[in-house]
Amino acid sequence: xxxxxxxxxxxxxxxxxxxxxxxxxxxxxxxxxxxxxxxxxxxxxxxxxxxxxxxxxxxxxxxxxxxxxxxxxxxxxxxxxxxxxxxxxxxxxxxxxxxxxxxxxxxxxxxxxxxxxxxxxxxxxxxxxxxxxxxxxxxxxxxxxxxxxxxxxxxxxxxx
Amino acid sequence: xxxxxxxxxxxxxxxxxxxxxxxxxxxxxxxxxxxxxxxxxxxxxxxxxxxxxxxxxxxxxxxxxxxxxxxxxxxxxxxxxxxxxxxxxxxxxxxxxxxxxxxxxxxxxxxxxxxxxxxxxxxxxxxxxxxxxxxxxxxxxxxxxxxxxxxxxxxxxxxxxxxxxxxxxxxxxxxxxxxxxxxxxxxxxxxxxxxxxxxxxxxxxxxxxxxxxxxxxxxxxxxxxxxxxxxxxxxxxxxxxxxxxxxxxxxxxxxxxxxxxxxxxxxxxxxxxxxxxxxxxxxxxxxxxxxxxxxxxxxxxxxxxxxxxxxxxxxxxxxxxxxxxxxxxxxxxxxxxxxxxxxxxxxxx
Ligand code: FES
Numbered sequence: 001x002x003x004x005x006x007x008x009x010x011x012x013x014x015x016x017x018x019x020x021x022x023x024x025x026x027x028x029x030x031x032x033x034x035x036x037x038x039x040x041x042x043x044x045x046x047x048x049x050x051x052x053x054x055x056x057x058x059x060x061x062x063x064x065x066x067x068x069x070x071x072x073x074x075x076x077x078x079x080x081x082x083x084x085x086x087x088x089x090x091x092x093x094x095x096x097x098x099x100x101x102x103x104x105x106x107x108x109x110x111x112x113x114x115x116x117x118x119x120x121x122x123x124x125x126x127x128x129x130x131x132x133x134x135x136x137x138x139x140x141x142x143x144x145x146x147x148x149x150x151x152x153x154x155x156x157x158x159x160x
Numbered sequence: 161x162x163x164x165x166x167x168x169x170x171x172x173x174x175x176x177x178x179x180x181x182x183x184x185x186x187x188x189x190x191x192x193x194x195x196x197x198x199x200x201x202x203x204x205x206x207x208x209x210x211x212x213x214x215x216x217x218x219x220x221x222x223x224x225x226x227x228x229x230x231x232x233x234x235x236x237x238x239x240x241x242x243x244x245x246x247x248x249x250x251x252x253x254x255x256x257x258x259x260x261x262x263x264x265x266x267x268x269x270x271x272x273x274x275x276x277x278x279x280x281x282x283x284x285x286x287x288x289x290x291x292x293x294x295x296x297x298x299x300x301x302x303x304x305x306x307x308x309x310x311x312x313x314x315x316x317x318x319x320x321x322x323x324x325x326x327x328x329x330x331x332x333x334x335x336x337x338x339x340x341x342x343x344x345x346x347x348x349x350x351x352x353x354x355x356x357x358x359x360x361x362x363x364x365x366x367x368x369x370x371x372x373x374x375x376x377x378x379x380x381x382x383x384x385x386x387x388x389x390x391x392x393x394x395x396x397x398x399x400x401x402x403x404x405x406x407x408x409x410x411x412x413x414x415x416x417x418x419x420x421x422x423x424x425x426x427x428x429x430x431x432x433x434x435x436x437x438x439x440x441x442x443x444x445x446x447x448x449x450x451x452x453x454x455x456x457x458x459x460x461x462x463x464x465x466x467x468x469x470x471x472x473x474x475x476x477x478x479x480x481x482x483x484x485x486x487x488x489x490x491x492x493x494x495x496x497x498x499x500x501x502x503x504x505x506x507x508x509x
Contacts, residue, residue: 027400034407041240045215049237057229078226 058158061094064146067155072108072115075157081105082142082157087126088113094157095128096140106139115139186391187398188372190379195265197405199368202262204406205255206361208413209293212248213350220300222346224339227302228427235424246417252294254413256443259287271374279367282360289357294441296349302342307428308438310345311337336430 057078067073072085074097081097085108095115097105104119114131115124122133129138145156170176187196219238221230234241263283266272272280299310314337318328333340375389383389392398426432439445 034410041243042215044239045241045244046218047239049239057226059225 058156061144061155061157064153064155065151067092070110070113072110074105074107077142077157077159083108083115083139084144084155084157085115085126092144092146092155093126093128094142094144095124096142099135100130100137100139101133101135182395183393185394187394188375188379188389189392190375190389192269192376192379193392195269196373197402198258198262198265200402201405201409202255202258203361204409205251205258205413206357208247208251208410209255210354212244212251215244216248217350222300222342224302224342224428227300227342228424231301231424242421243417246420246422247413249422250416250420251413252297253442254409254416256287256290256294258409259290260443263287266374269374269376271376273374276367276371276374279364279371282364282367286357286360286364289353289360291443293349293353293357294443296345296353298441299337299342299345300349301424302428303425304428304432304435305425305438307337307430308434309440310341312438313440313444314341338430 059075059077059082061075061077061082061084062073067084067086069086069090070088072083074081074083076082077096083095083097083106085093085095087093095106097107099106099117099119099122101117101120101122104117106115106117106122106124108114109116113126115126115128116122117124117133117135120134122135123131124135124139125131127138128141130136140159143158143160145158146153147156148154166175187193216234219230219234219241221227231245234245236242266280266283295310295313299306314328314331317331318324320327329335331341331344332338333344379389440447
């Protein structure tokens with residue numbers, strides 16, 4: 001078919017350009033939305049949640065046989081110090097050993113059977129509650145369990 | 161701004177030369193061209209693994225005391241953590257499925273024939289790396305199932321003749337599957353395997369670029385003498401189609417991750433009895449069952465070794481009959497099927 005300036009083929013060609021831009025913009029819009037759909041969850045994921053670390057953790061603090069009554073010691077609880085105390089009555093208690101005042105590490109005082117913070121003379125009782133000194137809150141209590149066969153029991157401390 | 165930046169870079173790096181190469185690239189277009197997309201989809205899923213894997217690293221802790229808790233933390237506390245973790249777990253499975261489909265398509269279309277032998281070999285090695293990724297990644301959440309699966313898997317390595325004991329201890333980082341194994345598998349999963357994969361992948365893709373796509377026999381033979389297979393420009397036609405294949409994979413992945421969350425199970429407890437119904441991941445099932453069918457020891461040789469022999473022989477006989485295979489077109493290598501049958505009848509005996 002001979003082409004004349006008024007032939008339909010020519011008219012089509014002229015229309016092609018807007019149609020192509022239109023399709024291109026739809027494609028671009030599609031890509032943009034996909035990128036957003038992926039970026040949104042990722043950015044939210046990157047923001048650390050309150051607490052900022054795994055909340056539950058369980059650690060074998062000691063062999064039961066190695067913890068006589070009226071003693072206490074600090075052990076590593078997921079990169080943070082924790083305090084395991086055996087009361088004069090033989091009961092096991094565990095606390096987050098970070099002082100609620102200014103983050104010093106507390107210790108057990110066998111003479112008074114209390115938990116003591118050396119930094120500003122904070123005193124806590126064996127329930128973790130504040131007895132005296134500047135600490136504003138009680139120490140966080142951790143869960144203590146004794147596991148294993150008798151004679152070989154392990155003291156497992158966990159947070160839940 | 162953009163055009164000025166482009167011309168600035170062009171002056172220094174000759175980008176026009178590169179674009180010319182990209183624009184001149186074409187992909188053959190024929191009835192079997194659909195299979196070409198599988199390689200691209202596999203690559204896409206690998207990218208997904210890389211991205212989600214890096215994200216998981218931000219919260220994951222590789223120790224026996226904390227691994228399980230940290231994954232639990234990702235799933236329950238971190239926003240969209242469930243999504244990232246489920247996508248990672250599902251994408252791992254889809255990736256291996258896609259890699260297998262890619263392998264079989266290349267095999268059945270005989271795309272491995274000269275000059276593409278090295279592409280085939282590098283691809284097969286990549287598949288092994290993907291399986292190693294699957295095996296090592298499976299242990300990382302440190303749940304009971306993973307612990308026992310790893311115990312069984314590494315225990316199998318122990319039955320390899322001569323070096324078995326060493327291999328098992330080497331894999332486990334000791335005599336038992338413990339926190340030491342976890343550290344090892346972690347290093348393997350996030351450093352050693354990715355490095356090896358990157359290297360092999362670059363080689364694999366370089367071969368593919370260098371040689372272009374293989375055209376199947378029947379397509380070549382159906383051409384009139386002197387005829388040429390029709391070609392599609394790589395850019396933008398083929399790239400856009402490839403992208404659409406990626407979208408299909410992404411849609412499937414998103415649906416699976418959202419509606420079928422991957423279970424975390426219980427924290428690994430070495431003292432707990434093996435849970436009922438324990439079985440390997442689907443991509444190891446074939447290996448496991450083959451090994452189960454083989455007798456433990458034949459003439460002083462481990463069953464596993466014998467099981468591998470037919471494969472080796474098949475390989476040799478195939479090579480010797482290349483010419484006939486090329487004539488036959490489809491499944492020409494009769495010696496192959498012979499030795500395959502030999503292998504099966506041997507197993508059922
Ligand atoms: S930090 Fe413990 S009392 Fe001040």
